[in-house]
Amino acid sequence: MRYAGDFAVHDADRLEVLWRACSGAAHGDAWAVLSLQEKEASDPADGVVTIQLTASILALSLVTDEVVDLLEMAFGLLDHRDQTAAALAGGS
Numbered sequence: 001m002r003y004a005g006d007f008a009v010h011d012a013d014r015l016e017v018l019w020r021a022c023s024g025a026a027h028g029d030a031w032a033v034l035s036l037q038e039k040e041a042s043d044p045a046d047g048v049v050t051i052q053l054t055a056s057i058l059a060l061s062l063v064t065d066e067v068v069d070l071l072e073m074a075f076g077l078l079d080h081r082d083q084t085a086a087a088l089a090g091g092s
Contacts, residue, residue: 018066021059 024032037053 015066015070018063022063 021032021035025036036059038056040052042050
């Protein structure tokens with residue numbers, strides 16, 4: 001993933017953090033699930049606080065944007081390689 005980050009967006013650290021957070025959430029890791037959620041705490045009553053967790057639109061948008069960018073880059077690279085292979089095959 002770091003290589004893809006350097007190649008595609010020149011920011012391997014950012015891409016790796018997003019990858020680890022999404023992978024962790026997919027595998028049920030508490031830290032990842034909680035880091036991708038928005039939290040809203042209610043007023044404490046009798047020393048108990050209720051916390052409401054909801055999907056973070058910002059986190060979802062950020063991840064979706066990065067995935068779309070990577071897919072566009074990957075399909076562009078595939079097209080380039082197909083054209084190169086076709087040119088080499090046609091030249092022999």
